Amino acid sequence: MKFTCTQIALVKAINTVSRAVSVRTTIPILKGILMNVKDGRLTLSASDLDLSIETSIDVQASEEGSAVVSSKLFGDIIRKLPNSLVNISSAEGKINIQCIGSDFSIVALPSDEFPVIGSIETKNFIELKKEDLSELIKRIVFAASIDEKKGILTGCLMNFEPDCLEMVALDGFRMAVAKKAVNTGESRKIIVPARILSEITKILSDDEGSDTISLVIEDKKIEILTEDTRVVARLLEGDFIKYNEIIPSSYKTRVITGREDMLSSIERASLLAKEGKNNLVKLTISKDSIDISSRSEEGNVNEHVGAEVQGDDLVIGFNSKYLLDVLKAVSDDEICFELGTSVSSCLIKPVEGNDYTYLVLPVRISVA
Amino acid sequence: MKFTCTQIALVKAINTVSRAVSVRTTIPILKGILMNVKDGRLTLSASDLDLSIETSIDVQASEEGSAVVSSKLFGDIIRKLPNSLVNISSAEGKINIQCIGSDFSIVALPSDEFPVIGSIETKNFIELKKEDLSELIKRIVFAASIDEKKGILTGCLMNFEPDCLEMVALDGFRMAVAKKAVNTGESRKIIVPARILSEITKILSDDEGSDTISLVIEDKKIEILTEDTRVVARLLEGDFIKYNEIIPSSYKTRVITGREDMLSSIERASLLAKEGKNNLVKLTISKDSIDISSRSEEGNVNEHVGAEVQGDDLVIGFNSKYLLDVLKAVSDDEICFELGTSVSSCLIKPVEGNDYTYLVLPVRISVA
Numbered sequence: 001m002k003f004t005c006t007q008i009a010l011v012k013a014i015n016t017v018s019r020a021v022s023v024r025t026t027i028p029i030l031k032g033i034l035m036n037v038k039d040g041r042l043t044l045s046a047s048d049l050d051l052s053i054e055t056s057i058d059v060q061a062s063e064e065g066s067a068v069v070s071s072k073l074f075g076d077i078i079r080k081l082p083n084s085l086v087n088i089s090s091a092e093g094k095i096n097i098q099c100i101g102s103d104f105s106i107v108a109l110p111s112d113e114f115p116v117i118g119s120i121e122t123k124n125f126i127e128l129k130k131e132d133l134s135e136l137i138k139r140i141v142f143a144a145s146i147d148e149k150k151g152i153l154t155g156c157l158m159n160f161e162p163d164c165l166e167m168v169a170l171d172g173f174r175m176a177v178a179k180k181a182v183n184t185g186e187s188r189k190i191i192v193p194a195r196i197l198s199e200i201t202k203i204l205s206d207d208e209g210s211d212t213i214s215l216v217i218e219d220k221k222i223e224i225l226t227e228d229t230r231v232v233a234r235l236l237e238g239d240f241i242k243y244n245e246i247i248p249s250s251y252k253t254r255v256i257t258g259r260e261d262m263l264s265s266i267e268r269a270s271l272l273a274k275e276g277k278n279n280l281v282k283l284t285i286s287k288d289s290i291d292i293s294s295r296s297e298e299g300n301v302n303e304h305v306g307a308e309v310q311g312d313d314l315v316i317g318f319n320s321k322y323l324l325d326v327l328k329a330v331s332d333d334e335i336c337f338e339l340g341t342s343v344s345s346c347l348i349k350p351v352e353g354n355d356y357t358y359l360v361l362p363v364r365i366s367v368a
Numbered sequence: 369m370k371f372t373c374t375q376i377a378l379v380k381a382i383n384t385v386s387r388a389v390s391v392r393t394t395i396p397i398l399k400g401i402l403m404n405v406k407d408g409r410l411t412l413s414a415s416d417l418d419l420s421i422e423t424s425i426d427v428q429a430s431e432e433g434s435a436v437v438s439s440k441l442f443g444d445i446i447r448k449l450p451n452s453l454v455n456i457s458s459a460e461g462k463i464n465i466q467c468i469g470s471d472f473s474i475v476a477l478p479s480d481e482f483p484v485i486g487s488i489e490t491k492n493f494i495e496l497k498k499e500d501l502s503e504l505i506k507r508i509v510f511a512a513s514i515d516e517k518k519g520i521l522t523g524c525l526m527n528f529e530p531d532c533l534e535m536v537a538l539d540g541f542r543m544a545v546a547k548k549a550v551n552t553g554e555s556r557k558i559i560v561p562a563r564i565l566s567e568i569t570k571i572l573s574d575d576e577g578s579d580t581i582s583l584v585i586e587d588k589k590i591e592i593l594t595e596d597t598r599v600v601a602r603l604l605e606g607d608f609i610k611y612n613e614i615i616p617s618s619y620k621t622r623v624i625t626g627r628e629d630m631l632s633s634i635e636r637a638s639l640l641a642k643e644g645k646n647n648l649v650k651l652t653i654s655k656d657s658i659d660i661s662s663r664s665e666e667g668n669v670n671e672h673v674g675a676e677v678q679g680d681d682l683v684i685g686f687n688s689k690y691l692l693d694v695l696k697a698v699s700d701d702e703i704c705f706e707l708g709t710s711v712s713s714c715l716i717k718p719v720e721g722n723d724y725t726y727l728v729l730p731v732r733i734s735v736a
């Protein structure tokens with residue numbers, strides 16, 4: 001293997017595949033990046049077995065072949081080289097890196113142990129706008145459970161309907177549902193680990209290629225293809241929770257308020273809601289306002305926010321973190337809360353349409 | 369105590385005094401900020417007993433008085449308020465904070481336990497440019513010892529001569545000396561803890577007042593006065609090392625090279641010099657270049673840097689961290705190394721003049 005490319009292109013490619021490198025693995029080869037030179041292209045690959053990433057760049061190749069290097073060391077070296085041409089070659093278990101006055105020789109890892117990512121087995125592509133997928137993920141991914149013992153709840157549902165993609169995440173205390181009109185031509189449900197979806201949004205935001213990506217769904221994996229990069233994610237197996245049954249169909253109180261005002265008021269009220277770890281804030285909803293209050297040994301706070309209120313007055317408690325997560329995940333100027341009693345779940349929705357629906361369970365409070 | 373001021377002015381003042389708040393103290397009052405309203409000014413103070421900071425802002429005062437609040441909670445609240453007018457008042461052990469729709473009531477700490485910073489006892493001011501003091505500190509402070517057991521070596525010498533301020537720090541492995549022509553009118557040596565000098569550079573860089581500051585040196589403390597802020601630092605007691613005797617007066621090899629090239633080459637060579645924790649890099653100095661090399665189990669590297677070399681060829685080992693600290697502390701395009709044998713210390717100086725002198729001890733290497 002022997003090739004020449006620019007430092008800047010190589011750094012970008014390393015940064016992309018590094019997202020799949022296991023930091024804490026006990027399997028040494030999973031700390032590596034596979035380099036493969038063929039037909040004037042260098043393909044870098046990395047995999048933590050759940051998530052695999054492959055990306056290619058044009059290089060000036062004088063000898064085809066492949067080698068595995070330590071992702072950390074190789075990345076550190078290439079990142080610190082000047083922005084110039086880099087010459088890389090492999091020989092006798094060593095990788096040589098040369099750039100202007102710098103000459104590195106680093107140990108190669110055994111490439112036959114590197115996990116095989118495999119090739120695409122179908123021609124059934126779903127075309128999607130990069131920003132549509134990123135927005136859907138951003139709107140729901142925080143609501144999945146981060147507790148590995150929770151199994152299927154650590155994943156997010158991707159519900160493909162022929163003309164729509166709906167995504168859902170829930171952790172037992174709150175739920176997030178978001179949808180986009182997309183011509184998928186499929187009717188299929190898959191569950192993707194939330195951790196991997198978070199990495200995918202980062203890859204999509206770094207990717208400088210076309211605005212459109214392709215999805216390929218196979219039996220146990222989903223592939224996401226950009227112009228130069230291929231991301232393969234292992235699916236979770238099992239049935240997702242019947243989430244539609246949880247969403248209440250009626251409400252007693254409907255509140256429309258400014259999202260940013262609400263966000264900063266709840267953030268401030270949270271400063272005195274750290275005790276007991278449940279971040280309890282109390283919402284007092286009356287004629288034309290919401291008062292958000294909390295108290296601790298250090299003091300108490302009341303935040304007054306103007307609102308358009310229809311229906312009954314209500315006093316209800318929430319874990320402020322769950323409300324803040326929702327208010328940060330969307331960007332509308334105004335947002336709508338639909339509430340029942342002080343012990344029934346609250347829906348948070350756009351003022352018009354159904355692009356997203358959040359459900360947050362209340363915290364029982366002693367109403368003084 | 370009752371006053372109104374803008375949120376933005378209050379945030380700046382809190383950020384300034386917070387640098388003196390002890391994070392890990394077991395004395396609860398040292399986690400507080402003292403607010404004192406008098407003559408239309410609000411003065412905030414904080415102290416960790418070694419470092420005390422006082423800063424004042426104009427406020428609309430309707431009642432004079434003082435109170436102590438938790439630095440963390442008060443800072444978090446004020447920072448999260450909107451950029452508007454904030455009304456603050458104290459009553460019955462509580463501090464009320466009101467701003468638009470926000471109403472906080474937080475517990476005050478007992479203000480009679482707050483450490484007294486004391487007033488200035490002399491009229492003997494030394495005038496200094498803010499940037500001159502900051503540059504002197506930046507050039508030497510990293511060379512002080514961070515090991516609390518090293519006593520006087522955790523401090524930096526400030527050597528006031530009538531027409532010059534010289535500062536010195538050393539930790540037993542390297543030494544930094546920097547000087548500026550300043551009309552001090554004094555002949556006096558004091559030792560200031562390096563940790564406090566680092567905080568002082570941050571305070572000076574945040575300070576938006578006049579370019580000139582005043583120093584007041586007293587028996588056991590130094591005071592630094594900007595337009596609105598007063599910093600009082602406790603001095604270390606004892607005699608500083610006779611540093612002039614350590615500086616070699618002759619050399620066998622003199623090298624002039626580009627500072628940035630040298631910096632990035634040593635940084636890259638360090639990537640393979642992590643083992644054994646001494647960051648060993650080997651410098652091979654010959655006719656018109658320096659080769660910087662290092663090796664570990666992961667591989668080896670050679671960096672070739674062009675240089676103007678006078679005198680003998682030399683092979684010498686260094687802890688790369690000590691060289692990097694020096695190369696980062698100055699900003700000259702070119703820099704000069706003066707060397708003796710492979711076991712004698714190396715001087716790093718400007719190509720002309722004596723604004724700074726660094727001394728770095730070599731690491732003994734087996735020259736193959």
